[in-house]
Amino acid sequence: MAVTISDVAHAAGVSKGAVSYALNGQPGVSDATRGRILQVAKELGWKPSLRAKGLSSAKAYALGLVVARDPKLLGTDPFFPAFIAGIETTLAEHDYTLVLSVATAPGAEERAYRKLADGGRVDGVILTDVRHNDSRIGLLRELKLPAVTLNRPDSDSPFPAVSMDDTDGITAAVEHLLALGHVRIGHVGGAQEYIHGRSRRQAWESAMAAAGMAADLFAEADFTAPGGVAATADLLRRPDRPTAIVYANDLMATSGQSFAQSQGLSVPGDLSITGYDNAEFTQYLNPPLTTIATDPMRWGRVAAQALLDQLNGTHSGQDTDLQAPSLLVRASTGPAPSTTTKHATKQAKEHTNP
Amino acid sequence: MAVTISDVAHAAGVSKGAVSYALNGQPGVSDATRGRILQVAKELGWKPSLRAKGLSSAKAYALGLVVARDPKLLGTDPFFPAFIAGIETTLAEHDYTLVLSVATAPGAEERAYRKLADGGRVDGVILTDVRHNDSRIGLLRELKLPAVTLNRPDSDSPFPAVSMDDTDGITAAVEHLLALGHVRIGHVGGAQEYIHGRSRRQAWESAMAAAGMAADLFAEADFTAPGGVAATADLLRRPDRPTAIVYANDLMATSGQSFAQSQGLSVPGDLSITGYDNAEFTQYLNPPLTTIATDPMRWGRVAAQALLDQLNGTHSGQDTDLQAPSLLVRASTGPAPSTTTKHATKQAKEHTNP
DNA sequence: AGAGTCTACTGAACCGGTTCAGTGGCGTGA
């Protein structure tokens, strides 16, 4: 930080302005002078101060991401790390950085957005985990903070969205189970407060309806492992318990599968299970989990680019639709049990393989 | 960003300097004037610009964290999210933010540190995943970037360390297995390039030596799931295969356990397994994993505080030692198999419970 | 009463860039 633009200007025998023009590829200096200035700058090891640059150009050269999740849950969710890695691949090409906030306590989320906006720490934010009637949209509007949302909010939003449809994946999972002969296919949903919790549920409902089946085996959970256990227990207690359950994420599927097995059910013998996300550990479960392989890295890359475009004013204003993730069949799904094994629950401790 | 310090000064009928003094609680203004200034500032909704502040005070008001891991691995590692959440709890109290970089490609890591240092984007960094003879230490020195390391590097480092001993946990795991009658206790180590890979291996060796046992059943892996499979396969192929394996992290333990089961081994009947980290999903495995419960959130909190102290000049210069994580016994460990089941491998397909 | 001290405040310089109006020199056309 020792060498400044003035040092370079002096060493090259020109004014500060000339150096600025030379560095930024703007007209106003001859090629010869430009070359000399760049040469001198290089020799002196000049790195323009981001702070000074930011002050005069009123930019922060940073994007913000506020993650409002319980760190416990965060730790097991494969989404964010990969998503963030995707953001970085885009930012690495433009000299922007990512400012990350983790807001766990209630109220901390709004404070985090205000903190990012107030001092002008970031030029825009990426909004994840969009909720039903998400209050953050109004907040960001108030703060005049440009944003991009992951999926289109169900309330009015002025921000471009980068969407990755989750309908196709869930539909494919249901159809896969139907093809295996399942009829009673349940759904353990994520918190319905989230639009991805809702859309996955709706996809399950629609797919069931399309097959002429009732979509009554629903239990709402919260995307967490204990929630998955509770919801699974709920479904398995029902008089006509499901022979297959479509979970809204891998973590619930994992804990649900584990719970079902602890109750003496064989997976997939008695119960087929599908997850969502394709967390790496799911292929090491017993049995490995059939799941839906999303591409959070790509999502991050595209979302960051969309936000940068918006900041540059080069964004089309259109929403971006990413390719829908597809079903990855592994061993946690199998043929529906024949009716004779329907009451297997009680004897299942002695039961090994169907 | 509309209202500036000049607006406030004008509205309060004082100079810019007075406003600055009033806001920062510095002497130079009477209590009455200070009150009036603060009042006016509040009414106008003035938020001092971080950029301007940073320029004149030569601070970035941000800390940096560079994560150099494969995003796939990152996605399953519970460490970082919780660690970052811990950093945030500290930063939330001081108006600092966290700048996160994910460096996946080779060479990207050094570039990331340079990027953070060059423009003066951060005031200091937290160094995680310290390696043997870590080149980053020299790099940070060259960049004159203050830092804190997680655990004390094995090369000369001028930076304070915040350490969480992993010897105790591994020792406890080995002793737990010894108490269960195991003799051939193997270790699947993380990449020995990392000092935590080394220290865990050494802890295992020492604990074995202390019990008078040979520590020859070692296989090096890389902290990834496929690596865990390969190392496990290696150990199980050995003539005197282990009856218990201590893994250097949960991900390898998970995949190792899954692999062993796929080979027909019962866990813990034929093979006991311990992990490290206490990732949330490990309690939903079959069987749930015996592991070592670390506290990455606390680690993050303390490390961030240590770095801030260092920036303020209030750091003692002493390393900080956090409480060592302890063993969490679950069902993946059990009594050593009797000698009759020693060759269980071949017949294991027919083998259910011991 | 005069000197000295202290408090409360002002004005200006400064941080390190960007940007704009202004200027000098050169080439061109009539």
Place this chain on the structure above:
DNA sequence: TCACGCCACTGAACCGGTTCAGTAGACTCT
């Protein structure tokens, strides 16, 4: 040859804070 336009560059203002030297006025002390 002179007027004109254009290019290349300079100097200064500016972004919004911090900080320091300087000063006016009140108070104390002898």
